[in-house]
Amino acid sequence: MSALDATGEQLSVREAIRTALREELARDDTVFLMGQDEEDGGSFEVTAGLYEEFGRDRVRDTPISETAQIGSGVGAAATGLRPVVNVSYSDFIAICFEPLMNQAAKMQYMFAGATEMPLTVRAIEGAGFNAAAQHSSTVHTLVSHLPGIKAVAPATPRGSKGLMKTAVRSNDPVVFFEHKNIYERTGPVPEDEDFTVPIGEAAVLREGADVTVVATQQLVGEALSVAEDRTDADVEVIDPQSLSPLDTDTIAESVRKTGRLVVADESPLSYGLHAEVATRVVENEFYSLDVPIQRVGVPDTPIPFSPPLEDEVLPTAEEIDLAVDRLV
Amino acid sequence: MATLDMTDPSDQRQALRRMLLIREFERAVRDNFADGEIPGFVHLYIGQEAVAVGACSALADDDYVTSTHRGHGHCLAKGMDERTLMAELYGRSDGYCSGKGGSMHAADLDEGMLGAQPIVGAGVPLATGAGLTAQLRDRDWVGLSFFGDGAFAEGQVHESINLAATWDLPAIYVVENNLYSEGMTYEKQHNVEDLADSAAAYGIPGVVVDGMDVEAVYDAVAEARERAARGDGPTLIEAKTYRYRGHYEGDPQPYRTQEEIDEWRENRDAIDTFATRLREAGVLDEGEREELQSAVEADVEAAVEYARDAPFPDPEEAYDDVFVEPNPDVEYFRERLGRTGGADR
Numbered sequence: 001m002s003a004l005d006a007t008g009e010q011l012s013v014r015e016a017i018r019t020a021l022r023e024e025l026a027r028d029d030t031v032f033l034m035g036q037d038e039e040d041g042g043s044f045e046v047t048a049g050l051y052e053e054f055g056r057d058r059v060r061d062t063p064i065s066e067t068a069q070i071g072s073g074v075g076a077a078a079t080g081l082r083p084v085v086n087v088s089y090s091d092f093i094a095i096c097f098e099p100l101m102n103q104a105a106k107m108q109y110m111f112a113g114a115t116e117m118p119l120t121v122r123a124i125e126g127a128g129f130n131a132a133a134q135h136s137s138t139v140h141t142l143v144s145h146l147p148g149i150k151a152v153a154p155a156t157p158r159g160s161k162g163l164m165k166t167a168v169r170s171n172d173p174v175v176f177f178e179h180k181n182i183y184e185r186t187g188p189v190p191e192d193e194d195f196t197v198p199i200g201e202a203a204v205l206r207e208g209a210d211v212t213v214v215a216t217q218q219l220v221g222e223a224l225s226v227a228e229d230r231t232d233a234d235v236e237v238i239d240p241q242s243l244s245p246l247d248t249d250t251i252a253e254s255v256r257k258t259g260r261l262v263v264a265d266e267s268p269l270s271y272g273l274h275a276e277v278a279t280r281v282v283e284n285e286f287y288s289l290d291v292p293i294q295r296v297g298v299p300d301t302p303i304p305f306s307p308p309l310e311d312e313v314l315p316t317a318e319e320i321d322l323a324v325d326r327l328v
Numbered sequence: 329m330a331t332l333d334m335t336d337p338s339d340q341r342q343a344l345r346r347m348l349l350i351r352e353f354e355r356a357v358r359d360n361f362a363d364g365e366i367p368g369f370v371h372l373y374i375g376q377e378a379v380a381v382g383a384c385s386a387l388a389d390d391d392y393v394t395s396t397h398r399g400h401g402h403c404l405a406k407g408m409d410e411r412t413l414m415a416e417l418y419g420r421s422d423g424y425c426s427g428k429g430g431s432m433h434a435a436d437l438d439e440g441m442l443g444a445q446p447i448v449g450a451g452v453p454l455a456t457g458a459g460l461t462a463q464l465r466d467r468d469w470v471g472l473s474f475f476g477d478g479a480f481a482e483g484q485v486h487e488s489i490n491l492a493a494t495w496d497l498p499a500i501y502v503v504e505n506n507l508y509s510e511g512m513t514y515e516k517q518h519n520v521e522d523l524a525d526s527a528a529a530y531g532i533p534g535v536v537v538d539g540m541d542v543e544a545v546y547d548a549v550a551e552a553r554e555r556a557a558r559g560d561g562p563t564l565i566e567a568k569t570y571r572y573r574g575h576y577e578g579d580p581q582p583y584r585t586q587e588e589i590d591e592w593r594e595n596r597d598a599i600d601t602f603a604t605r606l607r608e609a610g611v612l613d614e615g616e617r618e619e620l621q622s623a624v625e626a627d628v629e630a631a632v633e634y635a636r637d638a639p640f641p642d643p644e645e646a647y648d649d650v651f652v653e654p655n656p657d658v659e660y661f662r663e664r665l666g667r668t669g670g671a672d673r
Contacts, residue, residue: 030465032464058464060495063491063494065488065491067483067487068484069491070453071450071453071454071487072453072454072456072488072491074453074454075394075454075455075456075459076460077457078437078442078454078457079392079457079461081461081464081465083457098447103454109428109649110425110433110443111424111429111437111649112427112649113649113652114435115435117652147650148650150655171652172651172652172653200655200657244657245655245656245657246657247656280660
């Protein structure tokens with residue numbers, strides 16, 4: 001079933017993630033959650049109610065120690081548990097990059113497969129709250145650059161539930177990025193407890209014949225609104241969902257059809273997801289391209305505090321629209 | 329490797345044998361690294377044998393330990409096989425990590441060795457995690473982390489001990505204070521006489537032991553293990569010891585004198601001290617140390633021969649174990665680079 005004809009109950013992204021975690025906690029008693037204020041629902045109330053339902057062994061508050069959270073999660077994962085560690089704002093991954101980059105990502109490789117690493121890290125990223133530079137970053141491209149780590153950043157409730165369940169069940173380390181500005185976004189989510197979305201599979205959210213827009217997280221909504229408003233171009237919108245691994249085939253297939261590509265992602269423009277998607281398309285579909293690929297993102301600045309400043313640097317529907325203008 | 333009873337003469341001899349094996353293994357690594365047979369970097373454990381053997385002899389088979397960049401001693405003390413370990417140092421496919429880890433990443437989860445760890449201090453949260461698994465899954469094991477005095481300046485060490493103390497995890501933290509952090513003296517790194525004093529800040533016991541005395545280390549770890557198993561939480565143990573070799577092989581060691589090294593070797597050597605004590609107690613017969621020495625020399629020689637004869641890994645194995653589940657990106661890049669072999673190359 002494609003994302004286009006999804007059916008099921010209407011859930012918000014927040015409820016979809018919570019439902020996934022609840023179902024996995026109930027299904028497998030090696031799954032447990034830890035993070036700051038996790039017993040009270042954690043940042044943005046995503047895990048609200050789970051402590052009451054599953055108790056302190058399964059839903060635990062940690063000291064404010066991001067490095068020890070991930071590091072002990074790695075040790076727990078290597079010895080038989082399935083930790084879901086919430087590091088709250090993704091900016092804080094800076095504090096705990098060591099256990100992520102050197103331990104979680106490399107242990108099973110260095111030990112030649114003698115251990116598995118069923119670790120899930122939840123990180124809340126993105127701007128739009130006037131939360132200033134250290135609570136607004138989008139860092140998924142940094143993490144996607146690490147061999148040995150999988151990174152997902154779904155934009156829809158369906159993708160959020162399906163990918164969270166896959167992440168928890170995965171024997172590989174997965175960083176699950178949640179954009180704080182789309183928790184209220186609602187959509188249909190299959191109620192089946194065995195519904196999952198595979199890591200490495202993009203979702204075609206809108207079919208179109210003329211322009212492909214690969215958009216992530218918050219910008220999926222902007223891309224869809226641009227697609228609805230354009231009368232001169234039939235826009236296809238793809239949510240890659242998984243950033244590493246990346247679904248090259250779905251994107252290449254779309255460009256083969258449309259010959260035009262915009263990549264819209266809230267990370268800084270240099271060396272990021274935009275570049276990766278564009279490069280893969282050039283590697284595979286250069287002769288399908290009618291015009292140069294366009295990128296929409298943050299112009300390599302930290303995210304500022306003051307509302308007009310934040311608005312200035314954040315990618316918008318208008319910028320996606322402008323990028324489409326350059327293609328048609 | 330089975331727990332030893334350090335009041336039993338046979339087990340005491342076994343502890344001495346383990347210490348001799350570590351020293352002999354390290355001598356062979358020293359010589360064969362100098363001869364260019366062993367790739368990479370090596371950091372030798374010679375001098376500190378009493379800490380690894382004392383601590384691991386007090387542990388159960390199922391207990392987990394994490395090690396340091398100076399990890400060969402911990403590996404052997406925990407029960408890893410000297411031949412397979414040597415093969416790993418030689419980068420051979422018969423090594424513990426099929427040649428993917430080497431000296432600095434040797435691991436064997438079957439023996440409870442969660443890995444040598446050259447990121448200073450980074451093994452400490454891993455042992456905490458092993459303790460967390462024991463608590464949540466109601467297992468009998470404890471997680472023990474070996475780390476150095478240099479690691480005690482790292483933030484994640486303190487975060488991890490605090491977390492374990494807060495949650496009463498079955499964990500033991502053994503800091504091997506060998507007086508040097510890489511090339512820096514202890515005094516340059518720390519402003520306290522005893523690192524174990526920090527235990528007060530976590531509300532757990534802090535114990536200082538003579539790290540050149542295998543029985544003292546054993547007793548401290550045995551007591552910490554009992555405490556952990558009771559559910560009373562972690563213990564911080566500081567073992568005062570000394571590193572005979574440089575930080576790494578080839579280290580010119582401008583930071584200390586030969587006189588200082590000789591003083592420790594001649595008057596405080598852990599193996600000599602223990603052997604003398606056993607002889608005086610009538611546990612070790614005349615000539616028995618030499619017999620043990622000959623036996624470990626033969627074992628290590630066999631290990632070196634085994635490693636030399638072992639094959640290197642197939643280059644294709646470089647792509648294995650990046651992930652448990654297949655990763656399309658790895659295959660994508662291999663294919664585009666023409667590294668998947670076959671007719672396309």
